[in-house]
Amino acid sequence: PDHQNPNITVITADAPMSTPTHGGRAKCLQRLVRLDLPVPRTVALSFDAVHRIAAGRFPDMPALVDAFEPETLLCVRPSSEDPDWGGPGAILNIGMNDARYVDLADRIGQDAAAGLYLRFVQAYAIHVARLDPDLFDEIEDTGAAGLSAALRAYEEEAEETFPQDPARQLREVLRSMARAWEGTSARLLRQAKGAPVDAGLGLVVQEMALGLGQGRGETGSGVLQLVNSDTGQRLITGRYLSQSQGREALQGGSESLYLTRDPRGPSLEELAPQAFAALTSHADLMRRRLRAEMQIEFTLQNGQLHILDGVRVNASSRAALAIAVRLAEEGIISQEDAVLRIEPRAVSELLHRQVAPEARREVIGRGVAASPGAATGRLVFSSSEAQASAARNEPCILVRRETSPEDVRGMHAAVGVLTERGGMTSHAAVIGRGLGLPCVVGAARLHFNPQRKTFQGEDGQTYREGDVITLDGTSGQVLRGSPEMVEAALDEAFNTLMGWADAARDIGVRANADTPADAATARNFAAEGIGLCRTEHMFFETDRITPMREMIFADTVEDRQAALALLLPMQRNDFTELFRIMEGLPVCIRLFDPPLHEFLPTDRAGLRDLAEALNLPVSDVTRRVEAMGEYNPMLGLRGVRLGITVPEIYDMQTRAIFEATLDASREGAPVVPEIMLPLVSAKREVELVRTRIEAVAAAVRTERGRDFTYRMGVMVETPRACLRADEIAPYSHFLSFGTNDLTQMTYGLSRDDAGRFMSDYVQQGVFSEDPFHVLDVDGVGELLATGVQRGRSTNKTVTLSICGEHGGNPESIAFCRAAGMDYVSCSPFRVPVARLAAAHLAL
Numbered sequence: 001p002d003h004q005n006p007n008i009t010v011i012t013a014d015a016p017m018s019t020p021t022h023g024g025r026a027k028c029l030q031r032l033v034r035l036d037l038p039v040p041r042t043v044a045l046s047f048d049a050v051h052r053i054a055a056g057r058f059p060d061m062p063a064l065v066d067a068f069e070p071e072t073l074l075c076v077r078p079s080s081e082d083p084d085w086g087g088p089g090a091i092l093n094i095g096m097n098d099a100r101y102v103d104l105a106d107r108i109g110q111d112a113a114a115g116l117y118l119r120f121v122q123a124y125a126i127h128v129a130r131l132d133p134d135l136f137d138e139i140e141d142t143g144a145a146g147l148s149a150a151l152r153a154y155e156e157e158a159e160e161t162f163p164q165d166p167a168r169q170l171r172e173v174l175r176s177m178a179r180a181w182e183g184t185s186a187r188l189l190r191q192a193k194g195a196p197v198d199a200g201l202g203l204v205v206q207e208m209a210l211g212l213g214q215g216r217g218e219t220g221s222g223v224l225q226l227v228n229s230d231t232g233q234r235l236i237t238g239r240y241l242s243q244s245q246g247r248e249a250l251q252g253g254s255e256s257l258y259l260t261r262d263p264r265g266p267s268l269e270e271l272a273p274q275a276f277a278a279l280t281s282h283a284d285l286m287r288r289r290l291r292a293e294m295q296i297e298f299t300l301q302n303g304q305l306h307i308l309d310g311v312r313v314n315a316s317s318r319a320a321l322a323i324a325v326r327l328a329e330e331g332i333i334s335q336e337d338a339v340l341r342i343e344p345r346a347v348s349e350l351l352h353r354q355v356a357p358e359a360r361r362e363v364i365g366r367g368v369a370a371s372p373g374a375a376t377g378r379l380v381f382s383s384s385e386a387q388a389s390a391a392r393n394e395p396c397i398l399v400r401r402e403t404s405p406e407d408v409r410g411m412h413a414a415v416g417v418l419t420e421r422g423g424m425t426s427h428a429a430v431i432g433r434g435l436g437l438p439c440v441v442g443a444a445r446l447h448f449n450p451q452r453k454t455f456q457g458e459d460g461q462t463y464r465e466g467d468v469i470t471l472d473g474t475s476g477q478v479l480r481g482s483p484e485m486v487e488a489a490l491d492e493a494f495n496t497l498m499g500w501a502d503a504a505r506d507i508g509v510r511a512n513a514d515t516p517a518d519a520a521t522a523r524n525f526a527a528e529g530i531g532l533c534r535t536e537h538m539f540f541e542t543d544r545i546t547p548m549r550e551m552i553f554a555d556t557v558e559d560r561q562a563a564l565a566l567l568l569p570m571q572r573n574d575f576t577e578l579f580r581i582m583e584g585l586p587v588c589i590r591l592f593d594p595p596l597h598e599f600l601p602t603d604r605a606g607l608r609d610l611a612e613a614l615n616l617p618v619s620d621v622t623r624r625v626e627a628m629g630e631y632n633p634m635l636g637l638r639g640v641r642l643g644i645t646v647p648e649i650y651d652m653q654t655r656a657i658f659e660a661t662l663d664a665s666r667e668g669a670p671v672v673p674e675i676m677l678p679l680v681s682a683k684r685e686v687e688l689v690r691t692r693i694e695a696v697a698a699a700v701r702t703e704r705g706r707d708f709t710y711r712m713g714v715m716v717e718t719p720r721a722c723l724r725a726d727e728i729a730p731y732s733h734f735l736s737f738g739t740n741d742l743t744q745m746t747y748g749l750s751r752d753d754a755g756r757f758m759s760d761y762v763q764q765g766v767f768s769e770d771p772f773h774v775l776d777v778d779g780v781g782e783l784l785a786t787g788v789q790r791g792r793s794t795n796k797t798v799t800l801s802i803c804g805e806h807g808g809n810p811e812s813i814a815f816c817r818a819a820g821m822d823y824v825s826c827s828p829f830r831v832p833v834a835r836l837a838a839a840h841l842a843l
């Protein structure tokens with residue numbers, strides 16, 4: 001035994017104790033003692049002491065027992081550094097044995113004494129002696145008869161009489177709790193919640209306030225908090241149960257009382273008004289001095305109030321936000337603290353409907369959680385069915401092998417998208433996040449049969465068109481049926497907190513937005529501009545795809561320009577509308593990026609339509625479509641390469657941008673558009689395109705007789721552009737890092753195919769995270785840092801940003817800020833997450 005025991009500390013106002021050595025519960029109890037609250041005598045065992053107990057080395061047990069009055073019963077509770085990391089359950093009534101039973105029966109009545117002993121025998125048997133819990137199933141009597149039966153059952157099963165020595169009981173309880181913490185399953189569980197490998201457990205040993213027994217005044221126990229855990233609203237909630245212990249009141253059913261007066265039934269306030277008044281005033285003091293909403297465990301013994309424990313209220317994300325804002329508004333915590341108390345990721349939960357936490361989940365499939373939020377709808381297997389379903393006002397979930405630009409309209413019509421293939425940056429994922437549409441991709445284990453319009457769930461059932469399922473894009477689960485949901489919560493508290501976050505942060509946040517709807521969402525979430533407008537999506541509208549195809553098929557420059565002339569006014573309208581919505585905020589428009597053949601039809605019907613439109617034989621059209629195919633289109637004729645080889649497209653787009661600039665500036669705030677070139681790898685590319693852009697600008701100025709300014713920049717998304725950023729920067733007002741393509745090219749890993757094996761790679765530890773989701777700081781990050789440093793070295797005023805999907809990821813934002821970027825740009829629905837994450841970094 002260990003005779004020097006610096007690790008046994010009686011909790012007094014000035015005992016040396018801290019959360020990292022004794023755990024949060026011990027520290028909290030000390031705070032309650034300092035507030036002079038009626039806390040029963042408590043001793044804290046440090047992490048060190050508990051660690052030694054697990055190894056069989058006990059502290060000085062007589063000293064521990066002597067810390068309490070003789071003949072008192074004790075309870076032991078866990079005290080980990082963070083309450084979220086779990087821990088073994090509390091064990092009450094330690095010290096009960098035959099002698100005390102006789103003694104207590106005299107003092108508080110036989111039923112109460114038997115109740116105490118019975119509870120202890122059961123807890124000890126199950127949690128310490130590890131006997132089968134079924135052992136006590138038959139025992140219904142809670143008095144003396146039940147106790148005898150329980151003692152007999154114990155004796156038979158454990159092959160010993162129930163231990164009578166209180167010191168031994170305590171020792172065994174301490175050992176079993178210490179061991180439980182070090183067990184593998186407990187360790188894995190807490191590590192999954194973010195606990196470090198060596199997270200320690202402290203224990204607190206407390207004198208019992210019994211909660212049972214006949215005497216003068218009310219006796220029982222309960223749990224109280226001053227807020228609703230789901231909404232954060234101020235509301236006294238909890239329960240009280242006469243003749244009960246610990247948290248029994250919460251399971252007390254109809255016998256338990258409301259705390260405050262309630263039309264539904266009797267309350268503690270009516271039963272014991274003085275105790276109730278003391279309790280709420282203690283609760284209020286705790287809230288103000290511990291600077292948090294607390295859940296309080298209390299006991300009344302003969303009318304006397306004891307506060308046994310306080311823990312932070314286990315609040316939903318929405319409630320946590322409401323609580324933090326109110327505490328700050330009342331001056332209890334600072335605005336900065338309120339901001340820091342809300343996890344950026346939790347905010348994304350507030351922006352979408354979610355499956356209710358208590359809902360039953362029947363999981364029928366799993367994939368990558370590509371776009372958060374949950375949606376319920378009927379299954380459809382094509383975009384046209386999705387549109388038909390939307391026309392009937394029937395919510396639908398669109399299921400595809402993978403989506404392509406042709407599916408965008410179907411995605412707009414659906415309430416959720418499920419794909420068999422793809423990862424975080426696949427088409428479905430990017431569009432889904434942009435639309436705020438719940439999306440699960442790469443659900444490879446669902447057996448899709450697109451012809452039959454079915455898939456087979458992990459439950460072995462076949463799901464068909466019209467069946468109702470729910471997608472949970474937050475967890476990546478596919479659920480059967482329609483579980484209960486909770487609504488998005490963009491309330492005043494949300495806006496207040498985000499305002500405080502904005503005041504604190506020092507890096508800009510823009511949105512990636514392609515459509516007026518995206519732009520409106522972006523503004524709604526207070527984005528400071530558009531950091532990436534992908535213009536190619538604008539060409540998939542029904543009225544545009546035909547001139548687009550004519551343009552692609554044109555044999556001569558004249559034919560091409562004729563087709564582009566049809567597209568020009570449409571593009572001009574697109575941009576005018578974006579500029580209007582953004583009201584003078586910067587809008588960065590990326591010129592056309594994808595390979596042209598993405599716009600050509602792939603099926604027979606589409607080829608025939610095109611043949612009709614072009615007045616050509618189908619065979620001719622088919623041959624030309626095939627001839628345009630590339631072996632490796634992502635590395636082929638796309639981006640600025642198209643801009644150089646088919647310059648008329650960029651000419652049309654820049655003209656549309658400039659004309660829209662003049663139109664929108666006439667009505668409102670002056671617009672300074674930003675024009676961005678994709679997939680650059682050499683400075684000469686920038687030189688060539690810039691010359692043409694300048695020519696278009698000059699022409700528009702002359703035609704319209706009005707001046708305007710614009711900024712031109714480069715998307716840095718090839719490794720070579722990072723390495724040669726010093727050559728490229730002098731030609732650019734800004735460089736925006738496109739980390740989707742940059743990740744793809746750095747790893748040599750197709751962003752559209754990575755989903756097939758990404759989970760295996762992460763599981764086996766090849767990648768610590770999906771690099772399309774969390775920026776690979778070691779590899780891609782080095783290229784980024786190189787690009788930043790080389791770009792700035794030749795152009796001190798160049799604006800630097802990131803516009804790949806990583807722009808909305810908190811860890812990646814930290815990297816970008818540290819690298820010295822000016823802003824991040826991400827999907828509109830991730831803008832609030834990014835604003836809050838950026839604030840956390842600055843505070």
Ligand code: PEP
Nearest residue numbers: 717738739740741803804
């Ligand atoms: C990128 O490559 O990072 C990017 C933002 O562009 P896109 O996803 O359109 O290729």
Ligand code: MG
Nearest residue numbers: 717738740741
């Ligand atoms: Mg790109």
